[in-house]
Amino acid sequence: MHTPSYSLVLGIIGCCLGRVVLPKEVRIGFKYSYDTVAQDLETRQRLEFNGRKIKQHSEGTDAYIREFHTSPRLLIWIDRIDWMEYFENPVGTPSLGRSQDILKIENVSIVEVEKVGKGNMGGSLLPFSAGLRAGGQLVQLAESFLENEEVGSGRRPQASRVFISIPHDNDDVVELNNIYQKKSEEPVSFYLHEFINE
Numbered sequence: 001m002h003t004p005s006y007s008l009v010l011g012i013i014g015c016c017l018g019r020v021v022l023p024k025e026v027r028i029g030f031k032y033s034y035d036t037v038a039q040d041l042e043t044r045q046r047l048e049f050n051g052r053k054i055k056q057h058s059e060g061t062d063a064y065i066r067e068f069h070t071s072p073r074l075l076i077w078i079d080r081i082d083w084m085e086y087f088e089n090p091v092g093t094p095s096l097g098r099s100q101d102i103l104k105i106e107n108v109s110i111v112e113v114e115k116v117g118k119g120n121m122g123g124s125l126l127p128f129s130a131g132l133r134a135g136g137q138l139v140q141l142a143e144s145f146l147e148n149e150e151v152g153s154g155r156r157p158q159a160s161r162v163f164i165s166i167p168h169d170n171d172d173v174v175e176l177n178n179i180y181q182k183k184s185e186e187p188v189s190f191y192l193h194e195f196i197n198e
Contacts, residue, residue, distance in 0.1 A: 003166070005163075006195070008097055012076075017091060020147060026080050030125075031122075032072065035069075038067070041066075049154055053153055075190075111182050114181055119174065120172070121190075121191060122167060122170040123167070123168035127193075134172065135172060139165055144159070158196075176191060180192055
């Protein structure tokens with residue numbers, strides 16, 4: 001996939017805050033880019049759910065080829081100014097999905113934006129609709145996951161829907177509600193996602 005999912009970005013934010021962040025607490029926009037795609041061979045520690053708890057898979061580990069992005073860059077916008085200190089001094093170590101893909105926060109700032117309704121959405125993940133004119137990869141994803149109360153009993157997907165993952169090098173202009181633009185000499189457009197709260 002060309003971009004991270006909203007559940008992943010929500011997890012990154014939660015790592016910085018040191019707690020689970022619920023989708024209703026924040027709206028998220030992001031731009032993602034990378035240099036190239038490479039492959040690596042990894043050992044996978046497989047788990048299985050026995051109907052009550054998650055446990056080690058009965059057939060053990062296996063090796064598989066995994067794709068990864070080199071030199072990834074993730075720019076995130078959120079509408080929670082009161083969380084700024086958690087990104088300046090994160091409680092946890094944010095990563096891009098796997099624990100070895102550690103992220104470095106290079107800058108945290110408050111920016112002024114305006115709603116524009118269209119813009120370059122390269123490196124974005126947009127909710128797909130029939131009238132949307134954008135090039136990318138269609139994927140069905142859960143917007144977020146809800147942890148079960150019992151530790152080790154897994155989590156439940158929330159609001160599964162179809163998104164379009166737009167590559168960062170796609171410069172086409174997309175029209176969609178909730179597209180904002182940063183007010184600056186070099187304006188950047190982004191889509192601010194509102195989660196469906198189930």
